[in-house]
Amino acid sequence: MKFKPIMTAALVAGTALSALPAAAGPDAIKVGLLMDMTGNYSDVAGRGSVTAAEMAVEDFGGTVLGKPIEVVHADMQNKVDIATSIAREWFDVDAVDAIVDSNMSSAGLAVSEIAVEKDRLMIMNISGSPRFTNESCNPNTIHYVYDTxxxxxxxxxxxxxxxxxxxxxxxxxxxxxxxxxxxxxxxxxxxxxxxxxxxxxxxxxxxxxxxxxxxxxxxxxxxxxxxxxxxxxxxxxxxxxxxxxxxxxxxxxxxxxxxxxxxxxxxxxxxxxxxxxAFYWDLDEETRAFSERYMEKMGKMPNMSQAGVYSSTMHYLKAVEAAGTENYAEVMAKMKEMPINDFFVKDGYIREDGRMMRxxxxxxxxxxxxxxxxxxxxxxxxxxxxxxxxxxxxxxxxxxxxxxx
Amino acid sequence: MEIFGFPPQLILGQVLIGLINGSFYALLSLGLAIIFGLLRVINFAHGALYMMGAFAAWMTQAWLGLNFWAALVIAPLAVGLFGLVVERAFLRSIYHLDHLYGLLLTFGIALLIEGMYRYWFGAAGKPFTTPDVFRGIWDLGFVIVPKYRGFVVLASLVTCLAVWLLIERTRLGSYLRAATENPDLVSCFGINVSLLTASAYVLGAALAGLSGVLAAPIYQVTPLMGTNLIIVVFAVVVTGGMGSLSGAIITGYGMGVIEGLTKVFYPAASSVVIFVVMALMLLLRPAGLFGKEA
Incomplete structure (x- = not known):
């Protein structure tokens, strides 16, 4: 069986990165999600998590520090190498300010290292490895929802x-x-x-x-x-x-x-x-209000990680506003300083190791x-x-x- | 009394559970063996067809409001019909090519089907509960068997026997076998060979669909439920001898039992024991347990 080189090239190109190019210029605040959009974890994360981030941006008003806020996402296909190369591209080329979730702890840990290297911020909502706030903890990463x-x-x-x-x-x-x-x-x-x-x-x-x-x-x-x-x-x-x-x-x-x-x-x-x-949609008036809005968009109720994406994105944007800059270190300082009170968490706070305590x-x-x-x-x-x-x-x-x- | 340091109850219990798992292996590998034996196609879409059967069962309940017995009839028919479309649209144009093309084509079809189901129904799958009549368990003293699993063994045995008789002992079966030996000669006798090969694929697909319905109350109905199973089932078919129907059935049950016993003696090996047996078989008898040496 012969494969023509051009065919092979086309196949490789077809299966390679499908990161969406960021439309707005560098003068936007961008948050990115590295999600499994079609595979095993697409129900618990995927489109639902992206929707939650978009809702947070919308509820925040769409702009911060006079700049438009943009949500970008990519299908990381549960592959560490794809997740890391998209993360690099986002940080280097597309000027993404923060990655607010990634599927798979192994991919998340690798992306967290890249965030350190590039002076950006990383928030983990879906994955549960305790390593994020133990052996592999760093000043750039927040572990928001739960760990095992x-x-x-x-x-x-x-x-x-x-x-x-x-x-x-x-x-x-x-x-x-x-x-x-x-x-x-x-x-x-x-x-x-x-x-x-x-x-x-x-x-x-x-x-x-x-x-x-x-x-x-x-x-x-x-x-x-x-x-x-x-x-x-x-x-x-x-x-x-x-x-x-x-x-x-x-x-x-x-x-x-x-x-x-x-x-x-x-x-x-x-x-x-x-x-x-960490969350159930039917806990009180506030959780129901958010979840029913989410339900209208997604046709199902949000799980703890999807609700966490909303809450953490919102907290990030508030911190950017309070810090008056998108510089990660100043934003992170604000995020750790400000208590979190919303439908998702009451009197939550981010510990020095990046662990959100709730x-x-x-x-x-x-x-x-x-x-x-x-x-x-x-x-x-x-x-x-x-x-x-x-x-x-x-x-x-x-x-x-x-x-x- | 102990056997190799294990209580006989435990061993008997595992043999029984092995037979239950073997029921699925037997049904699936029988379908594969029919398709390979009569069409010379290595049907990698078999796991996807099995998954379609389970989803079809869910659809007959959730969408049509019918009971399990209806699903047991409708789902295999629906999957068989899908098999007919696949055979007419794709497979028949590659019969004259190398086996590898059939393998690649059906593998691609499997990926397509599984991708579509994941898109439609989500990765976590759909609920399906045990039919009311089979709720509950039998306590046999040495082991507890859910009633439904007893039914699965019975249904699988009856189906395997019926299919074997159909192909090995009836006139229709003899046409089928003859058509694969020498299609040109058989068509000279005025027999529609193209129809025969199509019906062989439909039969194989329907068997996969039936296994899917039987599996729906036991395993979570998800788009990927067939992907792990298909590899095991191929190992069963290879061990039994590619294309040998009785080989597929007997090896199916046998492998289930071997797997069950491994869970007693050395649990860590239970997920690979089937492949070890296959490798040994290929070394000692390359044509498989019941295969004819070429």
Whole structure:
């Protein structure tokens, strides 16, 4: 089979970068989002996150310091090299001032390094690696919504406090899963609970029956899934099939579950599950007001990261206005100085390591009978205070916090 | 009593679960084997057809308001119809070319289908619950089996047997087999060979669609649900012998059991054991377990 060189070139060009060129000149304030627009994470981030950023710009008034504000986005296709080359192009050629989200922790960590190099700002909303504010922390990066440490710790503590004290872990067999389980185990132990068993499952395993049978034969009263994405969906669906967590005395706990996944599973399957989230659309008047506007544009409710994109973009723009410049260091100083109060977070603040400190919530998924309509999925069962949820300063591995003490 | 230090209940339980997973492998690899055996096309779109079957089941429930039994009939027909379009529009113009073209073409079709479904339905997929009659579990003492999984094993066994009989033991099947051996000669007898090859692809596609419906209550219905499975199923077909129907069926169930047992003895290897078996088979018997040496 022969491929003509020109064909190959055309193919390569076709699959290469598709970053949108920024239309306005350098005299605009630009925020960029590196999103998976069509792949696995396009539901939890993607177009919804871009829409949230656009809403923030619109609500802010469209201009700051007399310059128009522009939102740019690109499909990073879940590839680190694509994300980094677009980030470089944005910073070097298009004069993007801040990147306000990127899919995948690995890509985000790389982009965060580039932000340091180019004296720009980076805000992470969708990805959850604790590294952003520990080993890889830097003065240019903010981790806004959650991290896996906070999810594991909050879920662990709150569920034990609620009586679930014997844990069995179904853990995906790579670093993410191992860390997730270790953090949750620590949290469970700190509240007096114990881990009675665990089983490792390979990444992308579609069948969990073997793991579920082991969980079922243990004397655990909480079965926790240290998994993500499609793995979590399959595991929870099959747990329901095996009658675990529905009608018996066991509770299911998902350590990382987005509302989009609950929507895709359906309440019939997901009912009763416990999960931690930084946000739910139906918490109060303000969350509903924002979410319903978002719903009109997207046809679905925002998840915690999409709401976080709105809140963090808004906070960034306010800081630019307060600083009177787009210089990253001065804007960052303002962002860390100003408290955050909006529909997404009450009395939030950004710690020196870049961690946005906020309360987390433990939710229980409603049964179909309890739900009164579309997207009425969660019932709030506990609030975990920011200091209780996130890595304490004493355990931080970030040099920015060490300097202080 | 213990077997290699493991309680026999655990081993029996895993064998049973292995048979259940094997049911999907068998149904899917049977479809692949039919398509390869009769059309000489390596159908990489099989995983996408399986996914279409699961979504078609969801559509019959969510859009048409019909029950699971209706989905079990409608979805395979719909996927079969789609298969007919693919065969007529694309595949038949490449039968005379090298196998590689069929592989590339169907791989491209799979990417297109999966991309479109992701665009239409989102990456997280759609909810589908177990039909009411099969809610609940059987506690067999040594293992707990959800009732629905019992049904899957039965449905898969019956279907595999029926398809095998159709192709190996009926007149229509003999035409099909003859048409692949020597299409020119068969058409001399006044048999419409083009129709036969089309129906073979439709049958293979419908089997993939049926597996999709059966899978919908167990696995999350997502646009990418077929991508991981298809590789395993190819390993099953290669191990069983490309194009051998009985080989595909028996190897399908066998691989499910081997995979289940690996989860007892050495769980970390459970995701690769099928490929290890395939590699060994290719070394020792390149034509596969039931394949004829060329």
């Amino acid at each position: 440490y906070a999810l594991a710790t909050s879920t662990g503590k709150a569920v034990v406090r609620g009586g679930g004290d014997k844990w069995f872990f179904v853990t995906v067999d790579y670093t993410f899963g191992h860390d997730f389980q270790a953090q949750a185990e620590d949290a469970v132990a700190s509240e007096g609970g114990e881990t009675v068993g665990s089983v490792l499952v390979p990444l992308n395993a579609s069948d969990y029956s073997s793991a579920l049978i082991q969980a079922q034969s243990s004397d655990a009263n909480v079965i926790a899934f240290a998994t993500a994405g499609a793995d979590t969906s399959n595991a929870i669906k099959q747990a329901a099939e095996f009658g675990i967590g529905q009608g018996d005395d066991r509770q299911l706990a998902g350590l990382l579950v987005y509302i989009n996944e609950v929507d895709a599973l359906g309440l019939e399957t997901a009912q009763g599950m416990l999960l931690t989230s 309360d987390m919530y433990l939710f229980r998924v409603k049964s179909p009978e309890e739900s009164t309509g579309a997207w009425d999925y969660y019932e709030k069962v506990a609030t975990i205070e920011a200091e209780d949820a996130f890595t304490p300063v004493s355990e931080s591995r970030c040099y920015l916090l060490k300097e202080e003490s």
